[in-house]
Amino acid sequence: MRPVAVVGVGKTPFGAFPDLDIRSLAVQAGERCLANAHLQPSLIESFYLGNFAGPAFVGQNHLAPYVSTALGIQGVPATRVEAACASSGSAFFHAWTEVAAGVYDLVMVVGVEKMTSQPTARVTEILASAGDLTGEIRAGSTFASLFAMIARRHMYVFGTKREHLAAVAVKNHAAGALNPDAHMRKPITLEQALAGKPIADPLNLYDCSLISDGAAAVILAPLERASELTDKPVRVLGIGQASDYVALDQKEDITTFPAVCRAASTAYRMAGVTPEEIEFAELHDCFTIAEIIASEDLGFVKRGCGGPYAMEGHSSLTGGRPINASGGLKSKGHPVGATGVGQIYDLVQQIRGEAGPRQVARHSLGLAENLGGSGATCVVSILGAA
C-alpha cells in the first residue's frame, strides 16, 4: 500500500443558492480544487462523486459523468457513491483505496447536494429514505426523531442533560460565526439553544443541522508525487469505513455507533496514533447528540461523558481538543452529499494553517468522522502534515 496525500482542495460556500443548480455547485468546487492543486482536468485519472439524493432532490441521475465532463475530465472512470450522509466520505475512502493500491495516481472526489429547492416536509421525506422504509419510517419516523430517540436513551442511561445538547449547538455556532463559508454565521446563547422550536423531543430546532446547498472537492495523489504538485501536501495517515444496521430498532445498543468504533479502530491502527494524540476533529453533528456520542466512540472521552465534555469547553475553539472549528454541520451547513469531503477540506485548511480566525492552536493531526443515516455507514479519516 502506498502512502497517499491530499494535493488540492476546493469548495463552495454552504447555504441556500437558488441560482446554482447541482452541476454548477459541483463544478465550482471542482474548478477551485483543480486550481488549488495547479492541475489541468485532463490529468485526472479517476473521478468519484459523493451524492446522497440528487435524483430525488433535483431529478437528475447519472451524476458522476454529468459533473466530471462539465469539469473537462474526459473518458476516465466516473463513479457515484451513495451512503446517505456519508456519501462523500465513502467516495473519499474509495478514491484513497485506488491511489493506495497503485491503480491510479491522480484521483478527484467531489461531494455535492442541492437541497433547498424542495420544501422542508419534502426534504424530511427524502432524508427519511436513508432509514428503513418497511419499519421505522412507515411508523412516521424522521431522522430528527431517530436521533431524538438516541438522545432519550443516552439521557436515561448516562444522565446526559438537555443543557449538554444545547452546549454543542452554542459551541458550533460560535465557531461557525468565524467561517466565511458557513451557512448560518450567527452565535447563539444557551438560553436560545434551549428555547428552540420543538422538532422531535428532546431535540429542538437548534439541535438540528441545516438544510443546505453546497459542494466540496479534493484531489488525492501518492505521497511521493505530492511535493511536485503542492508546497503544502497533507498526508492521509489512516482511514476506515464500516457499516451497521440501517434500522435503529435492530441495533443492540443505540447509545453507541458500532460503525464509528470500527472505522475509528481501523484508522487509528493504520495511522499508528491513539485517540489522545488527535489534536482537533471535525465530527458529524447532524444532531447535537451525534457529536456527543461520536466524541465517546472515538475515544476522546469515556462513554457517557460526551455531554459534560462539550459543556466544560474542552472541545471549543480554544479548548484542549477543538471539535468542529468549522462550525460543523450545525452552523457551517449540511449539504448531505458534500459533508464528508467538506470535513476533509476543513482538516486540510487547519493543517495548512489557512483557517484564519478559527485556526486551532495545535493543527498537525486532525480527524474527520462522517456518519450515514442513524449509524449504518461511518468513515473516519486521520490527516496530518506530510
Next chain:
Amino acid sequence: MRTGTVYTETVIHLAAEAFASEVPFQTAIVALDGGGRVTGRILGDRVTIGDRVAEVEVRNGVPFFRKAQTV
C-alpha cells in the same frame, strides 16, 4: 396482542409530508416480551422509557401501542 417495554421514545413535531397532518404524535422502540424490538406508534397517554405497553392494532404494517393498565 403483543406486549412489551418502552426502550426509547420521542414526540414528533415536524413530520415528513405523509404524516404532517398528524403532528404531534409519539413513536417508540418497544422491546417485545417475546424478544426483539419494533418501532411503533403510541396511542393515548404519552409513555416514557421503561413503561409497559400493549399492542392495540396494526395498520399498514405499523404496530400501534397503548400504555398498559397496571393492576
